[in-house]
Amino acid sequence: MTGLVAALALLAVAPLLFIFGDLIHKGASSIDWNFFVKSPVPAGEAGGGVSNAIVGTIIIVALACVVGMPIGVGTGLFLAEFGNGRLGWSVRFIADVLNGTPSIVVGIFAWTWLVKPVGHFSALAGGAALAILMIPMLARTTEEMVRLVPNSLREAALALGYPRWRTSLTIVVRTAMGGIVTGALVAVARIAGETAPLLFTALGNLNFSTSIREPMQSLSLQIFTYATGPFEEWHRLAWAAALVLMALVLTLSLAARWATRQRYGS
Amino acid sequence: MERPEEAKRPDNALVRIETRRLSALFGRNIAVKETSLFFPTNTVTAIIGPSGCGKSTFLRCLNRMHELSDGGWSTGSVLLDGADIYAAGVDPVAVRRRIGMVFQRPTPFPTMSIFDNVASGLRVGDRAYRKAEIEESVERALRQAALWDEVKDRLHTSAVAISGGQQQRLCIARAVAPRPEVLLLDEPTASLDPAGTQRIEELCHELKRQYTIVIVTHNMQQAARVSDYTAFFYMGELIEIDRTTQLFTKPAKEQTEAYLTGRFG
Numbered sequence: 314m315t316g317l318v319a320a321l322a323l324l325a326v327a328p329l330l331f332i333f334g335d336l337i338h339k340g341a342s343s344i345d346w347n348f349f350v351k352s353p354v355p356a357g358e359a360g361g362g363v364s365n366a367i368v369g370t371i372i373i374v375a376l377a378c379v380v381g382m383p384i385g386v387g388t389g390l391f392l393a394e395f396g397n398g399r400l401g402w403s404v405r406f407i408a409d410v411l412n413g414t415p416s417i418v419v420g421i422f423a424w425t426w427l428v429k430p431v432g433h434f435s436a437l438a439g440g441a442a443l444a445i446l447m448i449p450m451l452a453r454t455t456e457e458m459v460r461l462v463p464n465s466l467r468e469a470a471l472a473l474g475y476p477r478w479r480t481s482l483t484i485v486v487r488t489a490m491g492g493i494v495t496g497a498l499v500a501v502a503r504i505a506g507e508t509a510p511l512l513f514t515a516l517g518n519l520n521f522s523t524s525i526r527e528p529m530q531s532l533s534l535q536i537f538t539y540a541t542g543p544f545e546e547w548h549r550l551a552w553a554a555a556l557v558l559m560a561l562v563l564t565l566s567l568a569a570r571w572a573t574r575q576r577y578g579s
Numbered sequence: 580m581e582r583p584e585e586a587k588r589p590d591n592a593l594v595r596i597e598t599r600r601l602s603a604l605f606g607r608n609i610a611v612k613e614t615s616l617f618f619p620t621n622t623v624t625a626i627i628g629p630s631g632c633g634k635s636t637f638l639r640c641l642n643r644m645h646e647l648s649d650g651g652w653s654t655g656s657v658l659l660d661g662a663d664i665y666a667a668g669v670d671p672v673a674v675r676r677r678i679g680m681v682f683q684r685p686t687p688f689p690t691m692s693i694f695d696n697v698a699s700g701l702r703v704g705d706r707a708y709r710k711a712e713i714e715e716s717v718e719r720a721l722r723q724a725a726l727w728d729e730v731k732d733r734l735h736t737s738a739v740a741i742s743g744g745q746q747q748r749l750c751i752a753r754a755v756a757p758r759p760e761v762l763l764l765d766e767p768t769a770s771l772d773p774a775g776t777q778r779i780e781e782l783c784h785e786l787k788r789q790y791t792i793v794i795v796t797h798n799m800q801q802a803a804r805v806s807d808y809t810a811f812f813y814m815g816e817l818i819e820i821d822r823t824t825q826l827f828t829k830p831a832k833e834q835t836e837a838y839l840t841g842r843f844g
Contacts, residue, residue: 473676474757484688
């Protein structure tokens with residue numbers, strides 16, 4: 314029995330190992346300093362890098378976090394502390410539905426409201442789309458983490474004369490902080506790799522740009538464009554970009570684990 | 580409810596807190612039936628009774644914690660220094676700052692140091708204390724809880740790194756730091772070993788010089804050891820209250836005697 318379960322576990326882990334193996338094999342050779350600091354060169358030419366994509370990913374994800382984190386964590390806190398009534402039930406239900414909404418649908422929604430009226434694609438719209446994806450994720454993980462705080466702690470604070478709002482914001486949130494940070498890092502890792510919502514909002518940009526009102530490139534969009542393009546050079550760069558993106562996700566996940574270990578070690 | 584040797588409340592005795600026809604309910608279930616009881620200043624009153632008799636619920640009415648429970652509400656009044664804490668317009672948060680409570684399991688705030696835990700009650704009050712005042716109060720509270728000597732060299736280390744018994748004394752220090760008028764102890768030694776239990780019982784004798792203490796306990800012998808008065812509750816009703824020595828040797832009611840002799844529990 315143990316053998317069977319162990320084999321299944323190995324089977325689950327195998328794809329990740331294969332992916333990394335493949336990426337390193339096909340992409341590592343293309344990674345050099347130029348890769349990180351140069352912008353793409355005209356199609357067909359050799360050389361060039363993905364600096365615009367790396368910077369673009371950072372900017373779009375940052376935009377999403379600025380909006381998504383306060384709303385997501387705040388909603389999660391509300392659901393955990395005051396969400397036992399009808400309103401809480403409804404919010405939780407909507408969050409669950411949003412969590413299951415395909416990201417491409419969110420992208421089209423963002424296009425309808427943030428791109429079409431304005432007349433052009435933008436990083437802002439991309440950030441907004443990713444924020445919409447981030448909020449229900451964060452709300453649920455934050456709620457789970459805050460619920461884990463034992464009620465006895467809340468009671469102790471209330472008995473000391475802490476008003477309810479202060480109990481939630483200081484005692485409860487501080488105790489749950491490790492878990493909340495972990496949830497946030499995992500959410501960031503998820504949206505950093507999203508492609509579909511950005512197809513209709515940030516669109517992509519072959520030039521280096523930091524203007525948030527203009528279209529912007531991201532690593533995931535870059536991979537999409539290059540991998541489906543006709544040039545061998547592009548395919549090579551796509552592998553390398555994929556490796557960089559996976560490395561980013563891995564780093565964020567490790568950071569999330571590290572944050573948890575620091576908090577709950579005793 | 581009268582005590583046998585006092586036909587009516589003595590005029591010159593100070594009564595810190597008393598209840599008048601206090602009932603506590605959960606939704607439609609009556610947990611505590613109309614109870615009128617007074618707690619003289621600087622005494623320890625123990626509340627004993629079998630599980631589910633309403634003693635913890637009664638205690639939680641004294642500092643308006645009961646209404647925070649699901650469906651919890653009460654009728655009647657609780658007079659703290661003569662003023663009804665359930666009167667219209669009274670802020671329950673302000674009431675809770677005047678009454679300290681210690682729970683069954685130690686609950687230090689895990690992300691705060693020992694010092695910050697004890698100071699937490701001071702930092703939430705209406706008064707803004709100066710740094711020196713806070714340090715003074717923390718030391719005084721830790722000394723009163725008989726914990727100062729053990730932690731004075733590590734005040735700023737984590738509060739959860741100390742033993743269970745020490746954590747409970749920390750909770751007592753935290754409760755007394757804001758100088759409450761009344762101290763409510765809800766089975767404070769239930770999760771401690773005998774040594775820890777003994778230290779806290781000794782504390783009660785010391786603490787009553789400054790505070791009025793009401794202690795709920797499952798342990799009859801503990802009630803006999805620490806209290807001046809003992810009240811016996813059964814099925815939500817106050818059956819009898821008397822001086823501890825009197826209640827344990829010559830209880831007036833048959834039910835009390837049955838409980839004390841272990842015929843039911």
